[in-house]
Amino acid sequence: MDQESIFSEALKKNTLEERARFLAQACGDNTELRIEVEALLSAHDDAGSFLKKPPEELAATFNTDESLSKDDSDDAWRELLKPSDSADCIGTLGSYEIIELVGRGGMGVVLRARDAKLNRTVAIKLLAPELAANAMAVRRFLREARAAAAVSHDHVVTIYAIDEDSRPPLIAMEYVDGISLQQKIDQCGELDVKTILRIGMQTTAGLAAAHRQGLVHRDIKPSNILLENHIERVKLSDFGLARAVDDIGVTRTGQITGTPQYMSPEQAQAQRIDHRTDLFSLGCVLYAMCTGRAAFRADSAVAVMHRIVHEPAPPIRETNDDIPDWMCEIVDKLLEKNPDDRFQSAEEVEALLAGHLAHLQQPESVQQPERLKPSRSDRGTRLSRELSESLSAPISPQRRATNMLTTIGGLDVVVCLALFFGIAPGFRGREIPNVLAVSTVFGGLIGTVLLLSILINRRRSVNGALPRLIGILGGVLALLPCGPVHILAIPVSIWIIHVFWHRSEAGHSPDSASAQPAVLPTRSAAKWPAVYLALIAVGLLSPALEGDSGFITRNWLNLTGRGRITLNVRDAGVRVTLNGAEEAVTGSGTVNVAVVPGAYVIRSNNRGGLLTTNLHEIARGLRVIQRIDDIATGVAIIGPVSTEKLDQTARAELLREYSQPDAPPGVSPGAE
Amino acid sequence: MTDVTQILEQIEHGDPGASERLLPLVYDELRRLAAQRLAKEAPGQTLQATALVHDAFVRLVNVDRQQLWNSRGHFFAAAAEAMRRILVDRARRKRRVKRGGDLVRQDLNEAEIAAPEIKHDLLALDKALDQLAEEDRPKYELVKLRFFAGLTIEQAAEALGISTSTADRHWAYARAWLYRRIAGSESHQGD
Numbered sequence: 001m002d003q004e005s006i007f008s009e010a011l012k013k014n015t016l017e018e019r020a021r022f023l024a025q026a027c028g029d030n031t032e033l034r035i036e037v038e039a040l041l042s043a044h045d046d047a048g049s050f051l052k053k054p055p056e057e058l059a060a061t062f063n064t065d066e067s068l069s070k071d072d073s074d075d076a077w078r079e080l081l082k083p084s085d086s087a088d089c090i091g092t093l094g095s096y097e098i099i100e101l102v103g104r105g106g107m108g109v110v111l112r113a114r115d116a117k118l119n120r121t122v123a124i125k126l127l128a129p130e131l132a133a134n135a136m137a138v139r140r141f142l143r144e145a146r147a148a149a150a151v152s153h154d155h156v157v158t159i160y161a162i163d164e165d166s167r168p169p170l171i172a173m174e175y176v177d178g179i180s181l182q183q184k185i186d187q188c189g190e191l192d193v194k195t196i197l198r199i200g201m202q203t204t205a206g207l208a209a210a211h212r213q214g215l216v217h218r219d220i221k222p223s224n225i226l227l228e229n230h231i232e233r234v235k236l237s238d239f240g241l242a243r244a245v246d247d248i249g250v251t252r253t254g255q256i257t258g259t260p261q262y263m264s265p266e267q268a269q270a271q272r273i274d275h276r277t278d279l280f281s282l283g284c285v286l287y288a289m290c291t292g293r294a295a296f297r298a299d300s301a302v303a304v305m306h307r308i309v310h311e312p313a314p315p316i317r318e319t320n321d322d323i324p325d326w327m328c329e330i331v332d333k334l335l336e337k338n339p340d341d342r343f344q345s346a347e348e349v350e351a352l353l354a355g356h357l358a359h360l361q362q363p364e365s366v367q368q369p370e371r372l373k374p375s376r377s378d379r380g381t382r383l384s385r386e387l388s389e390s391l392s393a394p395i396s397p398q399r400r401a402t403n404m405l406t407t408i409g410g411l412d413v414v415v416c417l418a419l420f421f422g423i424a425p426g427f428r429g430r431e432i433p434n435v436l437a438v439s440t441v442f443g444g445l446i447g448t449v450l451l452l453s454i455l456i457n458r459r460r461s462v463n464g465a466l467p468r469l470i471g472i473l474g475g476v477l478a479l480l481p482c483g484p485v486h487i488l489a490i491p492v493s494i495w496i497i498h499v500f501w502h503r504s505e506a507g508h509s510p511d512s513a514s515a516q517p518a519v520l521p522t523r524s525a526a527k528w529p530a531v532y533l534a535l536i537a538v539g540l541l542s543p544a545l546e547g548d549s550g551f552i553t554r555n556w557l558n559l560t561g562r563g564r565i566t567l568n569v570r571d572a573g574v575r576v577t578l579n580g581a582e583e584a585v586t587g588s589g590t591v592n593v594a595v596v597p598g599a600y601v602i603r604s605n606n607r608g609g610l611l612t613t614n615l616h617e618i619a620r621g622l623r624v625i626q627r628i629d630d631i632a633t634g635v636a637i638i639g640p641v642s643t644e645k646l647d648q649t650a651r652a653e654l655l656r657e658y659s660q661p662d663a664p665p666g667v668s669p670g671a672e
Numbered sequence: 673m674t675d676v677t678q679i680l681e682q683i684e685h686g687d688p689g690a691s692e693r694l695l696p697l698v699y700d701e702l703r704r705l706a707a708q709r710l711a712k713e714a715p716g717q718t719l720q721a722t723a724l725v726h727d728a729f730v731r732l733v734n735v736d737r738q739q740l741w742n743s744r745g746h747f748f749a750a751a752a753e754a755m756r757r758i759l760v761d762r763a764r765r766k767r768r769v770k771r772g773g774d775l776v777r778q779d780l781n782e783a784e785i786a787a788p789e790i791k792h793d794l795l796a797l798d799k800a801l802d803q804l805a806e807e808d809r810p811k812y813e814l815v816k817l818r819f820f821a822g823l824t825i826e827q828a829a830e831a832l833g834i835s836t837s838t839a840d841r842h843w844a845y846a847r848a849w850l851y852r853r854i855a856g857s858e859s860h861q862g863d
Contacts, residue, residue: 007848008841043855044848051819051847 001026006037011044089114094166096124108168112175115160122160123175127168138169145171148239151213155206157226157237176237178229181285182222189292190320193327196289197357199227201350202234204282208346210239211275218273220281221262222288260304261294265337268305276339279346283334290327291319295335309337326356329372410451416444676701676732676747683746694746699754701728706758721759722822725751745831749813752821756798759820763794800853804846811846814839 001009006026013019019041027034081091081098089097096113103110108128115122127141142164149159161172181199185191191199203225210217217224217239226235264280266273287295295313298304313335316328330352336342343349355369676697682690705724725748733747805812810832817828829839 004841004845007845011844039852040845040848043852044844046855047847047851050851051815 003033003036003040006033007040007044010037010041092116093124093126093170094163096122096172098124113172115172121175122172123157125171125173127170138164142169144239147213147215148210151210151215151239153206153209155202155234155236156209156239157235173237174235176226176228176235178227178232178235180223181225181227181234181289184227185222185288185292190322191289193322193324194357194360195232196286196327197353197360199225199232199234199289200282200286201353201357203236203285204346204350204353206234206236207278207282208350210236211278211346215239216273216275217278217281218267219262220278220285222285225285260301260308261296263305263308264339265309266339268308274339275346276342276344279334279342279349280336280339282346282349283331283342286327286331286334287313287316290316290323290331293319326368326371333372408447410447412447413444413451416447680733680744680747694750695753698728698732698747698750699757701732702751702754702758705731721755721820725755725821745833748817748821748823748827748831752816752819755820756801756816759794760798763798796854797850800850803853804850808846808849810834811842811849814842815846815850818843 006023009026010019010022013022023034023037027037081093084090084092084097086097089099091098093111093113095116097116099112099114101109102112102123108126111124111126113122113124114120127138142162145159145162148156149162152158157176158174159171160174163170163172179187203220207217207220217236219238220236224236224238226237227233228235260268262281262284264273264277267277284295296304296307296311298307316323316331330349334342334349343352352369355366358366359368676694679690679694679697683694702724705727728751729744729747733744801812801815804815813832814828817823817831818825823831825839825843826836829836832839834842
């Protein structure tokens, strides 16, 4: 018995003696086992109420802890307040009369208060205890706050005072009566274009003001963009404060400070940051206004950051196709992974947004701003511009891939054409191996189809999936008639399509609104050359694999009037003469003959006994029956379809010639 | 239909990834409930962890949908796991504070902190549970359901798909096993 069963059985015994006896019997010589079981048994006896009572005692240590809930149960700050005389306050903090809690952020709490000295409403930001305990963090925080206080702008929350002597340090700033952009998006979902422009413009204006002061916000996100009630005037808040948190790295249980959804790639990778980081985050904010949700979403913070760094955001049009193209372009440019590809200043963006808004408000009198020049990443471009750009600018991976595809397709077509028409004449007089002929044609065909699909793709830049699909399917279809080996290409191609589709699907997370995959991300263009190469290789090589028994190979004659064929001669004693050159021998077997355009003659040595069937057999092998003459004499004239037609005279002459026994070899009627 | 109900349905239909999505939701709900309850209770009151779990179940799961019967086990497993984490986190944090750790917190209810032995018990139990989970996963699941989610033997047996008598046996063994581990390690506990 095993340990567990011995234990269970032993427990059933009523007295200790019975137990001891059972143990002795069950464990036998195995003292280790017995010791183990006895230890377990005694543990069982001693356990008492262990585990039997639910862990409620421990719950006594539950306190209101802000990590427990996001609700208003964090009262730690209340303890800091001194009692107040006023009826509407809950307490005082220094010279501020605290009225109520208005919000909770990663940094601490925000309170609405009245500045008793100046008798105005202010917002008080209290630094969270974990941060306040770290002296270095406090110093940095204060330094940043002072810098932010230097920004005076309509669209930036003004900082009135910084009290570093209080514990915890506090900041008194402009109280904005309203909701945050995040709340607005939560309430209303996607916003209309005018609102997006207005809010975006004002936000950018505030950003520009800060950038002029040399400040980088670092934490631009909808919850930091406040909208004053009624007029919805934007007030940017929390300037420069994000840095203090980063330095400490303190996190609440299970959370990363703040949301990484609006982080820029360089932030996510802890690289150097400049004002263009804010522009990326601005792009995320615009995106959120356009679609009602964040640009980069995933199940965990780490996954979000990965998407920010590596994957493009799902196109705005997927979620909201009311957003005009020019807006998507602006957002796309802001969301470029490489800061050098983005707009280089907030002023630029502000001017652009202002221009569009003005045009929208007065379409007749104000012209719409110019569309964005195509960025280097090859979206929506014309061929000529591509050419000049490719000469001057560094080549992006997508462009490289497209170039590669074009080169492969083009080379393939050129080579195959050259092979077929160029070298082919050199074969004149000799035979082109059927296989080679078929290979070149089909390789060329596939290359042409793929080239066409690339060209189509370039024009239809937005949705690249369809042209690529055409390319693949076209390539596959071109292979279809060729027989078993080529048929195999179909499932392979389907599998390839599926793999790449699936990979691009994974790039768009399950929260993508559309039911069907819309756009393969252009970065996967790098994989397509491999696919195309594979198809071309199949087109070129499979005739070789199939050999002469391939469907097309066999029918090559009919199509082109040239090639080699194999004749099966069933009957013994049939000699096949082709154009005077004797190929066959006695006995049954196969005859391999070369065929060139022109009439030819088959002659059997068994003149009297050349069975019709034999001739038919032979002719069938050629599949080019024009006429069978004079079977009785054992001579048949058969010509390929593409032959110059023999006229009656020539025909009669041929017949006459070959009807004679042992016709002289070397006579080749018909033209070559 | 709440998210949790949806996920439970997915589990019913055999969606393999659904169970993982359950835990964070349940975790959040439990924390929320706990905080809400505590905010209302007078200081010093204790809170039944298992009552929380059942509350959460009622709130999150639409019990009228009969087809969810089998997936209740999943819910309670997730809830028990969440409860365990919450409690252990709490115990750890309290211990740090007592040691004067650098996370100085405005901890107002120091007086309510229960006696140290119990806290040690929970952390030691947590460790022992990890060991049990490695050695004998089914018994671990049973202990988890009974202790953290407060299921009876019959309920736990049903949730795990074993007979009540088997559950009884497993429970006795697991208890002895765990107690032995903890009692053994207690002698090594310093502070």
